[in-house]
Amino acid sequence: MTDSDANRGGPTLDKRQRLVEGARVVLHQQGVEKTTIADIAQAADVPVGNVYYYFKTKDELVQAAIDAQAQDIKTMLASFDRHRSPKARLKAFLRAITDRREVAALHGCPHGTLCSELAKREDDFERAPAILMQLFIDWAEQQFRSMGRRDARDLAVAMIASYQGIMLLTNTFRQPELIVREARRLNRWIDSLA
Amino acid sequence: MTDSDANRGGPTLDKRQRLVEGARVVLHQQGVEKTTIADIAQAADVPVGNVYYYFKTKDELVQAAIDAQAQDIKTMLASFDRHRSPKARLKAFLRAITDRREVAALHGCPHGTLCSELAKREDDFERAPAILMQLFIDWAEQQFRSMGRRDARDLAVAMIASYQGIMLLTNTFRQPELIVREARRLNRWIDSLA
Amino acid sequence: MTDSDANRGGPTLDKRQRLVEGARVVLHQQGVEKTTIADIAQAADVPVGNVYYYFKTKDELVQAAIDAQAQDIKTMLASFDRHRSPKARLKAFLRAITDRREVAALHGCPHGTLCSELAKREDDFERAPAILMQLFIDWAEQQFRSMGRRDARDLAVAMIASYQGIMLLTNTFRQPELIVREARRLNRWIDSLA
Amino acid sequence: MTDSDANRGGPTLDKRQRLVEGARVVLHQQGVEKTTIADIAQAADVPVGNVYYYFKTKDELVQAAIDAQAQDIKTMLASFDRHRSPKARLKAFLRAITDRREVAALHGCPHGTLCSELAKREDDFERAPAILMQLFIDWAEQQFRSMGRRDARDLAVAMIASYQGIMLLTNTFRQPELIVREARRLNRWIDSLA
DNA sequence: CATGAATGAGCATTCATTCAT
DNA sequence: TATGAATGAATGCTCATTCAT
Numbered sequence A, B, C, D: 001m002t003d004s005d006a007n008r009g010g011p012t013l014d015k016r017q018r019l020v021e022g023a024r025v026v027l028h029q030q031g032v033e034k035t036t037i038a039d040i041a042q043a044a045d046v047p048v049g050n051v052y053y054y055f056k057t058k059d060e061l062v063q064a065a066i067d068a069q070a071q072d073i074k075t076m077l078a079s080f081d082r083h084r085s086p087k088a089r090l091k092a093f094l095r096a097i098t099d100r101r102e103v104a105a106l107h108g109c110p111h112g113t114l115c116s117e118l119a120k121r122e123d124d125f126e127r128a129p130a131i132l133m134q135l136f137i138d139w140a141e142q143q144f145r146s147m148g149r150r151d152a153r154d155l156a157v158a159m160i161a162s163y164q165g166i167m168l169l170t171n172t173f174r175q176p177e178l179i180v181r182e183a184r185r186l187n188r189w190i191d192s193l194a
Numbered sequence E: 001c002a003t004g005a006a007t008g009a010g011c012a013t014t015c016a017t018t019c020a021t
Numbered sequence F: 001t002a003t004g005a006a007t008g009a010a011t012g013c014t015c016a017t018t019c020a021t
Helices: A002-006 A015-030 A037-044 A048-054 A058-082 A087-100 A103-106 A112-118 A130-146 A152-175 A177-193 B001-007 B017-028 B039-045 B048-054 B060-083 B086-099 B101-107 B112-118 B130-146 B154-171 B177-192 C002-007 C017-028 C037-044 C048-052 C057-080 C086-099 C101-107 C112-118 C131-146 C152-173 C177-193 D002-006 D013-030 D035-041 D046-056 D058-082 D086-099 D103-107 D110-117 D130-146 D151-175 D175-190
Strands: none
Touching: A015 A037, A015 A048, A015 A058, A015 A103, A015 A112, A015 D151, A037 A048, A037 A058, A058 A087, A058 A130, A087 A103, A087 A130, A087 A152, A087 A177, A103 A152, A103 A177, A112 A130, A112 A152, A112 B112, A112 B154, A130 A152, A130 B154, A152 A177, A152 B112, A152 B130, A152 B154, A152 B177, A177 D013, B017 B039, B017 B060, B017 B101, B017 B112, B039 B048, B039 B060, B039 B112, B060 B086, B060 B130, B086 B101, B086 B130, B086 B154, B086 B177, B101 B154, B101 B177, B101 D086, B112 B130, B112 B154, B112 C057, B130 B154, B154 B177, C002 C086, C017 C037, C017 C048, C017 C057, C017 C112, C037 C048, C057 C131, C086 C101, C086 C131, C086 C152, C086 C177, C101 C152, C101 C177, C101 D130, C112 C131, C112 C152, C112 D110, C112 D151, C131 C152, C131 D086, C152 C177, C152 D110, C152 D130, C152 D151, C152 D175, C177 D151, D013 D035, D013 D058, D013 D103, D013 D110, D035 D046, D035 D058, D058 D086, D058 D130, D086 D103, D086 D130, D086 D175, D103 D151, D103 D175, D110 D130, D110 D151, D130 D151, D151 D175
């Protein structure tokens, strides 16, 4: 999905886009600290020295990758609007997650691992990826509120927590099936809600 | 040996122990990649060159920190045995988590962030912290099984996922209260189980 | 590229060449183990960190120095072709050696000491400088064969052994004259051969 | 031979002797620069900290190893006195060398590699192992002089050079047979002398 | 004498960032 | 804009030597 979205509008990406895409992939796979500018440049097929024309610092490039991920999340969540009921939308979310279980087993959640890693920093950057989680929670809260739940916020936090937690376990144990079983459970839970 | 004897029972730990403790603290606060041997040495008040007398490599020291964490987890989980019912034990677990919410907001779950970060590695070390998660899941499964649940495994995974997920959100948003509310919800959930 | 073009034919060498030359000189003078990257960088007037732009590891730089020495050897041996008879060529070789007796007394044979030192290693590198010796032996064998000697190989080995041995003694005793006398003896020996 | 001499007088060696023996073996195998005090201590089964009771510095221990080698050389050369003629003594020398060809192929000449390596140093130590070579040359000169040769000195130097050179080639190419063939040639050469 | 532990200077290597062209 | 090259401050790790007991 990442690639297909990024390529929207033509097979050729300009260098800036290629760098952001490369950053997303490599940062997800290797983590922020272990990823070098050279890694990203290579993934984007851009000369190392050229990176700094588009991004003044490594952090700025990471920020751009986070922003691009935010866009992806918005697009994905918006795509669930085609379902009429909030329950159907929530289940579509679970389905989307389940579809990515193999990648999650290998590299974890692209957003969760980013939050986890950047939260260790002591500069302003530590809060940067929080925006990604906020998107999920806000969306989920909206769904639960559409269902008439007063405790929509808590349910949203609980659901996203379950999502992030199962991603972590899936990654830790390298077992994609964990997501399948948990998604099934969450599906039943959604059904059980008034 | 002399030191450990001398320090037995006292507040002063010998250097090896101090290094492991320092490693635990600093690794939790800064992450594995960003933490230098010098950081750990300083935290343990040990000269840098001396670290290598006790640990051949940085990885070995990290492993020792993981092992120490495993011990702590075992001790904590064992302490819940004083409660007679499995439900009481699970609730005691939630209470223990809630008690640590301030640290979690600042630095995340000491085990979860470790799993998340090390899973990015490509050496054997990537699986090392899985043992920590396993301890939690096995313990939780035991509790649910004591309650007669056939789906004890799934419930255990779900509960630990919720735990890890809420730790991640708490850390991401720097909001300790998230743990309080989620713990309350999980408490009710436990009560609702047959 | 710019530099190499600019330096073409001139006394100034580009950095890579300068590094290889510096490595040759310093490795010969100090040996491989005692020579630091900083030593070579300084000899080549190149910042330490820049060395790694040209050579991924110290070993790779050493290998480049060996290769450069192989080139020198080939050039030198080829230069003896101007002599018509094999005996004259062998004597030219002895003269070339004798000409370098002062350096040999100070630092030994640049090839022999390299072989001696690297043979102690346990990685693949231990065999690397063997190629240098092989060049000498093959060339000498060719000369003896041109003289119609059936035992060309043995004679070649014997002669190169004498060469290497006298270099070692010259270096050990810091007596350049040893080479002069031995060269004289080998000259007579060559004359004595059928 | 080394061991049997060292053990003369009983199966137990005191620590100092064990250290010197360990040093000899390890220095021969690994070279001076690559050998750590810990390596030698381990080979001698002596605690690292204890080494400095017997030897103030690493150099002093290396010097002791050189001295021990000098003793060995003297003993070996003296053992050839049982042969009546100088030619027989020289041939006995060649035989002794040939007997050690396998070790030479693996680690080079224990004396030659030491000379080669230490000659690179810039302190007083650079001349230390020259004494070993001197022993050989003096002995050989004596033999040639007994044969009535006026050029005894040159012949001695030539012979020891051949010896050292073939050791180097044997080590470089890892071919023990080189020594066999060269020894044969030197044998014939000795026979050919008036 | 013995010894585990301590210490700090040094080394190969990495990498974000800058610069000259 | 583009890019290969430059730079220097880290970082993990080693090791001769010293010290306390």
